[in-house]
Amino acid sequence: MSTFQAPKGTYDLIPPSSATYLAVREAIAAPLRNSGYGYIETPGFENVELFARGVGESTDIVTKEMYAFETKGGDKLALRPEGTASTLRAALEANLHKGGNLPVKLWYSGSYYRYERPQKGRYRHFSQVGAEAIGVEDPALDAELIILANQSYRSLGLSDFRILLNSLGDQECRPVYRAALQDFLRGLELDEETRRRIEINPLRVLDDKRESVQEQLIGAPMLRDYLCEACKTYHEQVRELLTAAGVAFEDDPKLVRGLDYYTRTTFEFVHDGLGSQSAVGGGGRYDGLSEMIGGPALPSVGWALGVDRTVLALEAEGITLDLPAATSVYAVPLGEEARRVLFGKVTELRLAGVATDFAYGGKGLKNAMKSANRSGARLALVAGERDLAEGLVQLKDLQSGEQTAVALDAVVDEVRRALA
């Protein structure tokens, strides 16, 4: 071990388990790629003000969890705590929303940073794959995103998860609800911080995880009783589209996002094998966000799925992904001449698309064969001076132990045949 360790709240992805991590990212991205979403990559840090406005001045993410800093040049930046604000910023900056090409559909994958209390499933550096559909208000778009997230999880073999769904209303009906909720909350026994929250961000109080708060919330006014006709119709259409697609969901009237620019559809994917860090992904409509960051009105919807927690969900369900072995052929040279010749064959095989590795460092036969087995390769290519003198190499099937002599210039073909 070195003098250093990974910083608190972080962990390293190392082989072989890192392969699962990559496969999860890929599985989440695949349905998006297949549905008109283009890949976007934005910087790991942004102007801190973008997050203050785009995530919300009163959220835990901005007030407590953000890695904000000032550069030597005096710029006030923050490591990105989430992906939506950056994605929208980039789309606006590149004018993707102009030219009549709405919705702009984008997906991303990357690292996010939050200064949280580390626990299982909650880290200071974590990974998300996200999707945003910008500039269109259409219940089919909301449904599409939920269907695609569901498809991702299903493709991984996950089944012990639920989709929670709610509507947050819009600029017309939410203020009325907000006022009614504030009236109700002001009458409760709450601590100072929560009382402040009632005034700034009352919907977030519904999301309070504490038992003592939840008990008092029984009988609180529910947004669904305040939805205007347009919001009701919209929500009903989202629900119908999901049902028609065979995607099961649960109505959760307490599911909220506390900021004014979140509107209508909101949803969360929760996994029942994860204990308290049960949210594997979440999202919703954010019709007011573009204007909050200085853009035009662009009703949008999106989600972000947590890669770390999805990997934990796989573990919780005992799912091992069926990943192809990283190496198919492992070459073992015995002696200098064999080293030169086999190294050439390795390069040839790789060019032919066969995943191949080589026993580096002049290992003896026994150690080299151990490495070959450890690599997961199906075949070993072994050659000594005597084989080479005859223009041959030994092709060994590492499962059956069967060994055949193969002419040097037939190696690529024979390997292909053996792997087929």
Ligand code: ATP
């Ligand atoms: P939570 O309620 O668990 O704090 P959140 O509402 O902060 O989640 P979002 O901002 O909606 O989460 O992020 C989407 C997803 O990213 C989450 O569902 C989760 O899977 C993942 N995620 C969020 N924060 C973390 C973290 N600190 N460590 C690992 N994964 C995280």
Ligand code: MG
């Ligand atoms: Mg959080």
